[in-house]
Amino acid sequence: xxxxxxxxxxxxxxxxxxxxxxxxxxxxxxxxxxxxxxxxxxxxxxxxxxxxxxxxxxxxxxxxxxxxxxxxxxxxxxxxxxxxxxxxxxxxxxxxxxxxxxxxxxxxxxxxxxxxxxxxxxxxxxxxxxxxxxxxxxxxxxxxxxxxxxxxxxxxxxxxxxxxxxxxxxxxxxxxxxxxxxxxxxxxxxxxxxxxxxxxxxxxxxxxxxxxxxxxxxxxxxxxxxxxxxxxxxxxxxxxxxxxxxxxxxxxxxxxxxxxxxxxxxxxxxxxxxxxxxxxxxxxxxxxxxxxxxxxxxxxxxxxxxxxxxxxxxxxxxxxxxxxxxxxxxxxxxxxxxxxxxxxxxxxxxxxxxxxxxxxxxxxxxxxxxxxxxxxxxxxxxxxxxxxxxxxxxxxxxxxxxxxxxxxxxxxxxxxxxxxxxxxxxxxxxxxxxxxxxxxxxxxxxxxxxxxxxxxxxxxxxxxxxxxxxxxxxxxxxxxxxxxxxxxxxxxxxxxxxxxxxxxxxxxxxxxxxxxxxxxxxxxxxxxxxxxxxxxxxxxxxxxxxxxxxxxxxxxxxxxxxxxxxxxxxxxxxxxxxxxxxxxxxxxxxxxxxxxxxxxxxxxxxxxxxxxxxxxx
Numbered sequence: 001x002x003x004x005x006x007x008x009x010x011x012x013x014x015x016x017x018x019x020x021x022x023x024x025x026x027x028x029x030x031x032x033x034x035x036x037x038x039x040x041x042x043x044x045x046x047x048x049x050x051x052x053x054x055x056x057x058x059x060x061x062x063x064x065x066x067x068x069x070x071x072x073x074x075x076x077x078x079x080x081x082x083x084x085x086x087x088x089x090x091x092x093x094x095x096x097x098x099x100x101x102x103x104x105x106x107x108x109x110x111x112x113x114x115x116x117x118x119x120x121x122x123x124x125x126x127x128x129x130x131x132x133x134x135x136x137x138x139x140x141x142x143x144x145x146x147x148x149x150x151x152x153x154x155x156x157x158x159x160x161x162x163x164x165x166x167x168x169x170x171x172x173x174x175x176x177x178x179x180x181x182x183x184x185x186x187x188x189x190x191x192x193x194x195x196x197x198x199x200x201x202x203x204x205x206x207x208x209x210x211x212x213x214x215x216x217x218x219x220x221x222x223x224x225x226x227x228x229x230x231x232x233x234x235x236x237x238x239x240x241x242x243x244x245x246x247x248x249x250x251x252x253x254x255x256x257x258x259x260x261x262x263x264x265x266x267x268x269x270x271x272x273x274x275x276x277x278x279x280x281x282x283x284x285x286x287x288x289x290x291x292x293x294x295x296x297x298x299x300x301x302x303x304x305x306x307x308x309x310x311x312x313x314x315x316x317x318x319x320x321x322x323x324x325x326x327x328x329x330x331x332x333x334x335x336x337x338x339x340x341x342x343x344x345x346x347x348x349x350x351x352x353x354x355x356x357x358x359x360x361x362x363x364x365x366x367x368x369x370x371x372x373x374x375x376x377x378x379x380x381x382x383x384x385x386x387x388x389x390x391x392x393x394x395x396x397x398x399x400x401x402x403x404x405x406x407x408x409x410x411x412x413x414x415x416x417x418x419x420x421x422x423x424x425x426x427x428x429x430x431x432x433x434x435x436x437x438x439x440x441x442x443x444x445x446x447x448x449x450x451x452x453x454x455x456x457x458x459x460x461x462x463x464x465x466x467x468x469x470x471x472x473x474x475x476x477x478x479x480x481x482x483x484x485x486x487x488x489x490x491x492x493x494x495x496x497x498x499x500x501x502x503x504x505x506x507x508x509x510x511x512x513x514x515x516x517x518x519x520x521x522x523x524x525x526x527x528x529x530x531x532x533x534x535x536x537x538x539x540x541x542x543x544x545x546x547x548x549x550x551x552x553x554x555x556x557x558x559x560x561x562x563x564x565x566x567x568x569x570x571x572x573x574x575x576x577x578x579x580x581x582x583x584x585x586x587x588x589x590x591x592x593x594x595x596x597x598x599x600x601x602x603x604x605x606x607x608x609x610x611x612x613x614x615x616x617x
Contacts, residue, residue: 100404154544185213
């Protein structure tokens with residue numbers, strides 16, 4: 001964490017670890033005042049649980065500067081003490097936390113609160129509190145723990161009887177989706193292999209693998225969903241929200257999805273349109289509208305607990321007329337964000353811009369930016385009042401973030417190998433030599449065997465993922481098996497390592513990418529037509545999230561420090577795997593040590609420092 005402080009920078013030794021059921025630990029007043037800046041060990045795919053021991057680190061005070069150029073920002077490192085599971089809350093009463101600046105070792109969980117009471121996993125534009133959950137190493141071990149669940153399913157064929165999924169909605173170790181453009185089921189898939197009904201991936205209470213899904217009956221009828229039935233997975237309250245239509249009513253379906261027990265319709269609040277169990281009325285279908293008129297085509301904002309939606313007819317780029325927003329911060333009273341919906345004829349997509357309080361609206365050829373921090377929303381500062389002409393639109397906006405995960409621009413394809421990027425500050429086309437202009441050039445140069453370098457042909461069928469400074473999108477042809485997966489990192493201003501990558505997804509459309517916020521966004525889920533769900537490692541798309549040979553790379557976080565050894569603690573349960581072993585190599589690829597990990601045993605391995613090595617694998 002970085003706060004505007006008069007105090008000098010402090011760096012201390014640390015011992016922080018992986019997610020664990022929390023035990024409350026009260027921080028000292030001094031720690032609360034300074035905040036926490038846990039040292040980053042480096043990211044990678046996850047393997048077994050490890051403790052990594054290194055020399056104690058004490059550095060002289062060194063002033064720092066915010067990456068955005070704000071002078072006077074200080075970086076503060078504060079130790080967490082004790083052992084076992086710990087939960088610590090750090091207050092920012094002046095809301096002076098620098099967005100995107102927290103760094104914790106892999107495995108720690110971080111949650112944010114804008115109002116001081118409601119916690120979310122993705123950072124909101126304004127932060128008043130941050131909560132860190134870790135398991136500290138036991139006495140005598142100075143290090144960090146990393147943990148991974150049993151193997152995660154790679155591909156799931158979730159509905160042989162038909163039904164197309166659209167967007168993966170993640171709650172814990174379950175992935176939900178709603179079939180689109182039909183009277184739809186709510187489908188639930190277990191991430192862990194064979195964890196569902198009869199050893200399948202289908203969650204208990206959600207049908208069978210041959211006939212999956214829960215049918216939410218609203219006044220005895222199954223709601224009809226749109227082509228782009230985006231939704232919201234409420235991790236805190238274990239709920240799924242998604243837009244739909246019942247007769248001449250358009251609104252949002254709400255389903256309780258407890259980890260143990262059967263799904264049920266959310267109880268009505270009696271106000272703000274929530275007068276029917278399981279259905280929040282938003283509007284009525286206009287007289288004479290098509291039976292394919294519905295809600296969708298927007299995006300969830302998990303940082304502010306909102307769901308943005310558009311009303312229009314399926315497969316029609318001209319009929320969109322309103323933008324709606326549902327505020328779900330109070331589960332007892334979900335309600336509209338504004339007194340009335342926003343009107344814009346021809347609106348096609350509504351996309352959240354991370355850490356900015358901005359919403360980008362696309363039509364088939366124009367763009368607008370709304371400041372949604374005020375009610376009703378206004379045109380973003382610096383933007384012209386009239387829509388910006390941007391030419392042909394083939395997808396939802398491709399978000400470009402800075403190193404802190406704050407959106408700085410949007411890009412879009414207008415054709416094969418044709419990309420334009422626009423500055424979020426004013427909506428103007430980016431100069432070729434700017435960060436955004438260079439991103440456009442990189443996207444235009446994507447060349448993958450058998451893959452057409454543009455998104456699916458209709459802007460209806462795209463929903464892209466993002467996490468931190470990274471944005472993920474796909475290119476390729478609807479009926480061609482090979483699709484291109486692209487990851488761009490605003491921190492490096494380049495493609496992510498191992499991307500772009502060609503993935504065989506079968507002769508099926510590829511609709512949506514969702515990044516699981518758990519464990520630092522290490523896993524993303526791909527969903528498409530018809531009914532196939534894929535897990536893909538965010539670090540290496542060649543692997544599923546549950547690959548049998550995971551790699552952990554750890555780097556010394558402070559210049560001048562040296563390794564004193566590595567301590568590996570095996571936390572696997574006897575039934576998790578048949579066997580497990582570990583090999584440690586240095587940066588030159590030299591094998592330093594290898595050994596087997598027995599069930600529940602501790603393997604201590606002495607790995608002395610090798611010259612100037614800063615990283616071990």
